[in-house]
Amino acid sequence: DTGVSQDPRHKITKRGQNVTFRCDPISEHNRLYWYRQTLGQGPEFLTYFQNEAQLEKSRLLSDRFSAERPKGSFSTLEIQRTEQGDSAMYLCASSLSGLANEQFFGPGTRLTVL
Amino acid sequence: GQQLNQSPQSMFIQEGEDVSMNCTSSSIFNTWLWYKQDPGEGPVLLIALYKAGELTSNGRLTAQFGITRKDSFLNISASIPSDVGIYFCAGVDDYGQNFVFGPGTRLSVLP
Numbered sequence: 001d002t003g004v005s006q007d008p009r010h011k012i013t014k015r016g017q018n019v020t021f022r023c024d025p026i027s028e029h030n031r032l033y034w035y036r037q038t039l040g041q042g043p044e045f046l047t048y049f050q051n052e053a054q055l056e057k058s059r060l061l062s063d064r065f066s067a068e069r070p071k072g073s074f075s076t077l078e079i080q081r082t083e084q085g086d087s088a089m090y091l092c093a094s095s096l097s098g099l100a101n102e103q104f105f106g107p108g109t110r111l112t113v114l
Numbered sequence: 115g116q117q118l119n120q121s122p123q124s125m126f127i128q129e130g131e132d133v134s135m136n137c138t139s140s141s142i143f144n145t146w147l148w149y150k151q152d153p154g155e156g157p158v159l160l161i162a163l164y165k166a167g168e169l170t171s172n173g174r175l176t177a178q179f180g181i182t183r184k185d186s187f188l189n190i191s192a193s194i195p196s197d198v199g200i201y202f203c204a205g206v207d208d209y210g211q212n213f214v215f216g217p218g219t220r221l222s223v224l225p
Contacts, residue, residue, distance in 0.1 A: 004156075006156075031211075033213070035215075040217070040218075041217055041218070042118075042202050042204075042215030042216050042217050042218050043157065043202075043215045044215070045212070045213065045214075048211060055211070056211065056212075091156050091157075093156075093213075101144075101145040101147070101162070101164075101206040101213075102147065102159060102162050103147070103159070103204075103213055104159060105149075105156035105157045105158070105159075106156050107154075107155050107156045108154075108155065108156045110154070
């Protein structure tokens with residue numbers, strides 16, 4: 001399978017714990033995006049990488065959130081001191097820079113904070 | 115910030131009927147994308163539109179990029195049960211970096 005993959009698919013944690021999610025983009029894609037999606041809403045942009053550089057962060061991304069893409073391939077999203085309001089689906093997408101602005105999504109990680 | 119509106123929010127149709135849904139924005143976009151999302155899964159790209167006025171088909175799906183670059187529509191012909199899901203539009207800015215998603219249209223197909 002050469003699509004975007006995310007791990008884990010589901011995560012249940014207690015409030016105050018730290019969690020980390022991983023995204024593996026399509027191999028030749030140099031852009032990687034993180035989104036958050038809550039029930040009944042479309043994906044909301046969190047942050048974006050071009051290769052290993054984090055180029056943009058949404059104001060939704062509080063200090064408790066950090067994302068990395070150290071080698072320009074896979075990326076991790078960490079949430080520290082989780083809160084119940086962090087419960088959501090976290091989606092990763094990748095694309096190839098250029099004229100074709102087509103973004104491909106992974107299956108998502110569903111986070112539940114108890 | 116930029117926002118997209120989708121209409122209708124939800125729709126119930128009979129199998130075999132045609133479906134039409136819209137996406138509008140107060141901002142101009144250079145690319146429009148339509149996605150379908152099944153429960154518990156990520157969105158899947160259906161159609162990409164790159165030019166104002168462009169009309170593109172993908173099987174039973176047809177989408178158009180509005181002339182004003184502020185809207186797009188998606189049509190599904192002869193709906194089938196597997197068309198059930200949430201359809202999202204997304205607008206992309208000049209640089210292909212900023213993707214803004216609409217709130218979705220939830221489609222239910224009755225047998």
